[in-house]
Amino acid sequence: DQQHRKQQQRWQTECRLDRLNALQPSRRVQSEAGVSEYWDLESDNQLQCAGVSAVRHTIQNRGLLLPFFSNAPVIFYVIQGMGFHGAVIPGCPETFEESGFQQSQRSQEQHQKVREIFEGDIVAAPAGVAQWVYNNGDSPLVLVSFTDVGNQANQLDLNTRRFHIGGNPQKDQRSEQEMRQQSQSLSRRRRSESASERRNPNGNIFSGFDVGLLAESFKIDNELASRLQNQNDRRERIVRVREDLHIVSPGRIQEEERRHEYRRGSYDEEEYRRRSYGGEYKMTNGLEETFCTLRMRHNIDRPSQADIFNPRGGRVTTVNNFNLPILRFLRLTAERGVLYKNAMMAPHFNLNSHSVFYVTRGSGRCQIVDDFGRNVFDGEVQEGQLLVVPQNYAVVKQAGNRGFEWIAIKTNDNAMRNPLAGRISAIRAMPEDVLSNAFSISREQARNLKNNREEVTVFSTQSSQQGRKY
Amino acid sequence: DQQHRKQQQRWQTECRLDRLNALQPSRRVQSEAGVSEYWDLESDNQLQCAGVSAVRHTIQNRGLLLPFFSNAPVIFYVIQGMGFHGAVIPGCPETFEESGFQQSQRSQEQHQKVREIFEGDIVAAPAGVAQWVYNNGDSPLVLVSFTDVGNQANQLDLNTRRFHIGGNPQKDQRSEQEMRQQSQSLSRRRRSESASERRNPNGNIFSGFDVGLLAESFKIDNELASRLQNQNDRRERIVRVREDLHIVSPGRIQEEERRHEYRRGSYDEEEYRRRSYGGEYKMTNGLEETFCTLRMRHNIDRPSQADIFNPRGGRVTTVNNFNLPILRFLRLTAERGVLYKNAMMAPHFNLNSHSVFYVTRGSGRCQIVDDFGRNVFDGEVQEGQLLVVPQNYAVVKQAGNRGFEWIAIKTNDNAMRNPLAGRISAIRAMPEDVLSNAFSISREQARNLKNNREEVTVFSTQSSQQGRKY
């Protein structure tokens, strides 16, 4: 029945792709406490076809990625490190509060839920939801974040628009503006606009308001109101926290998790419910039943939760609306792939979505084929690169000698893969005689074609043992 | 669970808006018994970004706005006066009939439901549903009507297309055609079409049919069939009714309503069910369960139904799929705002929709800020003007000395507002330390920023008492 409600609608894009490329970031911005590397939609027609942009944030210890929201849903994956993630959902209660509950609430710290994040987690947030990330660990926290600009939730235009609450990321915004202007001047489809007419970026969203109106809005004095505009701030998007960041948090989560690892997926929600409904909170609108209690985080890297596992090949884990329900709203699926040395992912196509994948470790050879049977990509994709696989295009992957690991997002909340080879595959599903006539081969050959490869989607190879090269 | 089905999809538009403007109508057409003033989509890139056009009809006493349907959903608001509204929903029964029930039905007047409309009502109708409005009051009936051209229900193109059943609004159509042609010649994106090739408008939808086929279709003589084409009619869209318009109507609704005002919202439906299921009517298709019984009208102006009310500031009333279920199909939300003298609406952004508002009374100062923190609007919006607030753009409003009242439509059936200040707000939801680091302020200052303004969304101001000017 849930399937019956499944729907998808995307921004329409052009996918005239004669040649795909493994992509490096198009833009890099250094902040006070980290660096952000962007794959801008404007920079590449593959990304435009898929409607997905990406950014890799490297956040140093005690670095804080300042609060911002986007015009489109965001999924990020924690490549390395640990930290806290906060999201601001309008109308949801401030459920995290200091323990001295009986005292005046006015002076007590209260804020909406924060969640600890670890390597291997994905975090999914709807369009328009403000987010921040803090690195409380000892090593850099590295995230790769995908923004689904082509998502129906975006009613603006096919640009990644980030609205900053705090800070003053002028350098970042200026480089983004340049990227957009270049793209527009290249495109004949868009109206002429002299770049000089466009005014410069101005920082966070408070920068554009009158200081007096801000002071009135917050009932603060004009001096503090002017601080909201952060005019002389040069720290960019990732700032260094001056003292250690004080956040109310459930605490000891880590320790408990080590003992009850299996419960991790559901921890957040239970914690929330206990705090929320045990108290006196009155709902402010009908949203609490939905967004407020929806889990945003999911560990996609735990081998035990793989959907496909081949001890001689690797594993594939899919997170979609069934195991992370917020993805129903976001209309996205995440896929984690781990191929061992020289193993293969069956030739397949994505039935109902594009796929954009980022290589988190190792490298692999990929081939991609379009509707005219033309090879549009044949090459090695390295750690740190991004590749777009358009909907319905056929793709095959083979891991290199160091293995091949990726995180992919797919533009459908129940993305479907159709393998062409293996025990569950399109070829297996067809009658032998259809195959023998399609390929002008004998029935015996058709039978081999259907049945020889018994594995499902993740294949071991002869070369796995032999250390085959290409 | 209802939330799970919530979805939105819009026409993709361009929102390269360096500067917004408060808009006056772009076109005015005088009819026999009224005047129509249009905010054409083609006339303005803000309206194109939002995908919403508007028209204000001023209908004189005994004026009839002739039946028409649009390629997109319509919501109108009754600014002033009273009247009748009829809608034609295919497959629904003619449930309003003359009282002499036992007689030959053939000669009895029967028609689909009509509804009385009053100042403060909104009426919502799906795309393709023919509507007419009649002013049976003593003063002009003034409506402002929004057409959501960017709505998914419109499969044609991003023009407001009105199909007229009756009349012959040649002047109106010709001015509309000129507006479209100007827009096309300005736009480089569209194909060249010499204007001369486009034939002139021809009036109502019967004008394009052969008279013989019309006569055959209705089993009428050719002379009456040719009258359907109204060739020499110069009355335009709003005509003066020759004798008083005879409509079957439940009657005495007004009197009863004064006594049972609280029941008003549900009156129509009850009336319908009694008449419909009490009779012998056989359903013609599965639609009756849905559209036929859905309420189209809702009073959005009653103070007691406000969602946010501040006795020193004003009120905001939201009508969405929860209190007017037809809006689920239309994917629209309506908002009524009333700010008292000098009061403020909290700085906020619309999470998941555009907002287009029309000032029904007074005036207010508005500021709007884009993703780069640039002020794209800073000015006073007057009674009778329209302003577009794009999705995610931050906006603040402050009423002038005469107060500030508006009706807004938002392009989502559950539009969400995210206030930045006040008791329920993004700033309140974030930890103090995130704020103190984001704005480089002290913890004490962060606490003030979070907590000083205790009101929700509608704020009283110092100047409320002092009669502050700007």
Place this chain on the structure above:
Amino acid sequence: DQQHRKQQQRWQTECRLDRLNALQPSRRVQSEAGVSEYWDLESDNQLQCAGVSAVRHTIQNRGLLLPFFSNAPVIFYVIQGMGFHGAVIPGCPETFEESGFQQSQRSQEQHQKVREIFEGDIVAAPAGVAQWVYNNGDSPLVLVSFTDVGNQANQLDLNTRRFHIGGNPQKDQRSEQEMRQQSQSLSRRRRSESASERRNPNGNIFSGFDVGLLAESFKIDNELASRLQNQNDRRERIVRVREDLHIVSPGRIQEEERRHEYRRGSYDEEEYRRRSYGGEYKMTNGLEETFCTLRMRHNIDRPSQADIFNPRGGRVTTVNNFNLPILRFLRLTAERGVLYKNAMMAPHFNLNSHSVFYVTRGSGRCQIVDDFGRNVFDGEVQEGQLLVVPQNYAVVKQAGNRGFEWIAIKTNDNAMRNPLAGRISAIRAMPEDVLSNAFSISREQARNLKNNREEVTVFSTQSSQQGRKY
């Protein structure tokens, strides 16, 4: 409640149609055992407006239309003949197997369900689902197939993209590529791409993969792998089967059907459930509950199932999500119309969809009117021609002397027709006085206009008796 989930979203197109035309195929490709005639989207702005392309396949006896999948949902109608249809749905079990069940399954033939198809059937398949068709009858099997390129399921671009599994339809692909290139060079909206840069089509989807990777994927030798690429195959899309095609099939379906014709609609499903759940099959994913068991075929031509039947006029049968649930996913409705000699289809408009119809027999006069009341089509549409009726445009049809039969697809899973004349019509739904004022006619005339034509949608005519010409 089902209605509440009803939604539609389409690719946005341009519908600046001053003149519509009855369309002949734009392209014809001869295969070894049949011929394919295409109505390419790229060839015509009416098809682009509707977002629907079409093809008519004439498959000779023992001809096999090779497996392919599209980037958009497909509905085809069997104009003539009989055959088998196979579809490959990823994750669904191979439920059709040889009877020797106890033996080694490895060597047994197993494949996914196939269905027999007959004249008068429609078959509906989602985007990305591979399909093949085999003519096992004695006469040619003729299909007209509609691809809903504007459907939300297509995330690529507004081209009909066919991915072939098997064969090597070079001639077909080359003519298609030329069509696309012409269309692009005509359109100013698209980026310049020198045609020379575009590489030639290369055949089926295996053609673009490395032979070694194919061999590894299927665990076959390189020679067989290279056969998958079919380099020297000149048979195109429809090939002649060398011996009779051996398919596992329920058998005797035809005979049983003649006795239990009324059960036919549900036969497939029952057969499937018995075979599927009676066995030991374990579900591989959550899909089985939905796509795997959904019926794809429906006979739309059986007179007894007509929705509208007038013994002196003809009949109209509608198949939508209510009687063929897979259409909910496909968001399409099919309509079968049969008008007797000189009978009429009431003037009407399609409320929420475009309509694209193909004339299967006879001919008829059609008139179509746009929003400005202009006649944009007035002509005779012949057997074998296609006509687009854009959303909301008013249309009237009258059969010629040999009658008029068509199959239409409509771009909504619950397409609604709004007749303007007849017992259920927009005119009937309006009060007499609204009509008398709209058309400046008397009340008596308005009453005749409303009530004279008592039939519903399908009208007999005077000329039926008189053999009227036009």
